[in-house]
Amino acid sequence: MKCQMNNGNKLRIYFQKPKTDHPPKDKRLMFNAILWLARSGSAWRDLPERFGSWKTVYSRFCKWRDDDTPFNIFHALNAEADYENLSIDSTSVKAHQHSAGAKKGL
Secondary structure (H helix, E strand, O other), X not given: OXXXXXXXXXXXXXXXXXXXXXXXOOHHHHHHHHHHHHHHOOOHHHOOHHHOOHHHHXXXXXXXXXXXXXXXXXXXXXXXXXXXXXXXXXXXXXXOHHHHOOXXXX
């Protein structure tokens, strides 16, 4: 499963312009770092070095969270979803042994 934004994506992401004089970090890199964290379930401090400082990614995440940027991104992705090749294979879904409803101890 590919979990990164790249130049091939058709989605145009409009972020707010920075309020500081220094150039911001690459927005796509920050977004990919947040996707990596969501996918891996790791702590902020375990972010790989290729994404930069975890503090920078965390502060960018907080700014975007406050202005609903992730919601807007995923809403736009959902609007452009291609359901033609969607396939769910139930053979790969495993249920816990207790989910069958059997009584305990039998």
